[in-house]
Amino acid sequence: MELVERDHPDTVRRHLSAEEAAAVRRFCGEGQQVRPEDVTLVEAVLEEMHDGRHVRLWLECDCVSAAGSRPRLTARVREDGPRHFVRMHQYGEHHCALASFRQTPEPENVEPDDDCARPGQHNPLRPVADVLDYLDLHEGVARPGGSTGSEGGVGESGRRLPRLGRILHTLLEDADFARLPVDALNEKSRSWERLEAYAAGQALSPQLSLSQIIYFKPWTPLNERMTEIDGLAWPERKARSALLLFVADEIRAGVAIKKTSMGECVVRPEKGIRAGGRDQRLTQPPYWVLSVVDRDRHGNARFREAFAQHAYSFARPVPLDSRYERVTLKLLFGVMAWVKKYGIEVTLWKPLFDREVRQVDRPSLWCRPDFELTFRSVAAVSVAARLHRVVIETMGADDPDYIERKSRTHEIMKRRGILIEHRVADDADQKERDDAFFRRVAAKILHLAGVPQTRPV
Template sequence: MRVGPKNLPSRSHKLPEDEEIDLRNAFGRFARAACRSKGSTVVKKYQIEGAGRWFYCSCRGDNERYPPVLVPRDEDHIVRASRGRWKTHDERCDFFREPHEQRMLVRTYRCPEGASLNLIQNHRKDQTLPRKSGGTSYLRKRPALATLLARLMTAASLQCRSYKEVPCERSEQFRNIRDASADLQLAPGIRLADWLITYDKNLNALVQSIGKQRPETFGGKRPHGILITLARTCDNGQITTIFDTTIPVRGTITIFGERNGADREAAEALAARSPYLVICLIAAANEGDTPEVLKAYAHPCLSEDDLMMVDSDRERVTFTQLQNVQTWLHTKKNRDVAIEKPLFDIGPEVAEDEDPREPCVPDFIVKIEPERPDGDGNQIIVETMGFDTDDYRTRKARMHPLMSQALSDAEVIEHDFYRPKDKTQYERDTAFWRRVRWALTGPE
């Protein structure tokens, strides 16, 4: 970070490292109340030094002509100036998001209560929805469609797997999803189960049924329905399902995926995470229009035959390693191990007056049944370390203690794809297998 006259980043100088840390701790997305006074001291120092001093963030590189700007205010705090020619902060930057925005983001990862869903707004007479050219979004805030999909998958018991629970047929997994929707409502008196399909060949029939409805017959809301399907690709404004059906999407397709940086992923990386479990919102874009898929959310799943949602192709590898431990313990020790892939935040509630944090969603929670009926089982947290960048590993290191605390000080074990650097992946996998097995039962 640099500091200098406003509008003149070329005349700025580097901010001392300790002062930059004070600003981040006081005003960044993870701002801490206890650090506010130190940050304010830095702001006051440079406002007194001369009128019109700005902080220039280096999150987009030191050679950026119009870098992201932080403007001192009232000798007490800073505000983000993202107007005109000045760039916005990089997604990984502490100043990309305000502290209150970070708290709101975490709440989108909490499991909602109640049966009512709010997936769509009613038509406005003075507004029409233009057709977009099929954009793709990677925003980390969890959209409503993603929350609904996670809710259904969790309620359908498809995110947890014991040795005794062999994955059922794909058709039965989809049936479990439909059954899990029974208590949810798209609108007052409108059951989600009546407007949910999991077979894309039924899409035209659902579109016709939605088109016959009016808000007054649909609980006062714009008539809409849901399609959940499996896709091989989601790009260029369309979804290609595993059944080779192409489904156009009018608006945005939001794809979940942890990325190595903020750049959009290459086609090869997207293909590696396929197949996707996709949830689509179907409704008329404008009053009088034919219903269509307005937007969609796609999340990688284990395989075309196993709908368990995972975050990356490397999590699939981690899951396979955990299944190997599970099989070994069942065969050799007659102990049952459950592998859970949680989808919701397990950390404490974040109040408005509390310091913000990251969403606390472990990659996997692994539990072993008690050795005796009156004994205690054991559980561990498994984290897939899929990237080797400093910001990624710093974030993981920040979250692991919170995850452990949320699960009664459970041990956190990392499945690393990069470290130790002097080991092969086979050696890393073997060490990981051994650590998991010993953490569950103790070395023997």
């Protein structure tokens, strides 16, 4: 294996040692047994490839002898998570243990919805590691380890996230819908334009990109779409299908509806629409909808199944878990705009996957806050601006079990940043609680950023 320069792929920076190459194959090859020393070797290689902000090197595998057609791995970092390998399918497939790829070794015999796990010690919900895994396997092709692949991980509440929901969350996170800098509050870009730009850069094979299988206009005729899919060079062992992603105006009776100048466009999946978050009745639009399009056993094009996730609005379709979060998010947008007048530029994050809380000499803990706000101190000249994080949680129920579960996870969240809660309820006191929450968050940001307050917020 060789580390090659990303900007000059014909330039070899160095060859991996035999120990390093074996460690990478054991670490990322499905079904391989990882040794304790492998983790340190792999982390060092990843750090050499990615400096925390930019990819500097690619890892070229020597399992293919022909120069110019050797498969490659790149390194990726999501938000503040660890570095990890990603396959670059445009350079071909591996002929070694990496042909069956895993992003990181998962604990064996761990049920992702184990409610007995202590707070923060559940099997964490992670993004889909490989864009090729967006596609279904052919019927009869077993997934590594015997899994059907129909379910994803869960968060601390113990609820499973279906595989299609995990794909949707990964798409939205990677296309930057779960991150909103303050300057983006005034942008008027269309959601599908951002998605199209993202999909164009994601390869599923040397001949196929994500942009060829995903589309964003639900009025496209199904037969036309599947005819296009039938004409594409398709990855081995994968079933032919397409993905439709759009923001729906309404969901009713198992049907997702997009309203257009030509009338209502209806998406009716045969196997129904599953919902993410707490909005299981799907009565608070708009919604992100991701649907699988394929052919049934008779060869007829169809919407097979779909997954829906609450969105804040059409203009700012930040994915949410409930209508209560919409109340909180509206206030946070106001806070972000207000503190910008003091020179503080806040970035809002909506965590769609678990965040890691590292401990010294102990296993990491995991949590998924409702929102996080990050910003830097308004520093004096020549003084490094410190990064701050405020964690926001929406409390939308009075159920004792819910409050107890939240309180346990909140202790973990406090290790990521200052925690501020906002209680949302359908009563006459909500306006007063909203005003108090706005003042508290704004004052905390001003204080942490080092802005003197001449008068109360």
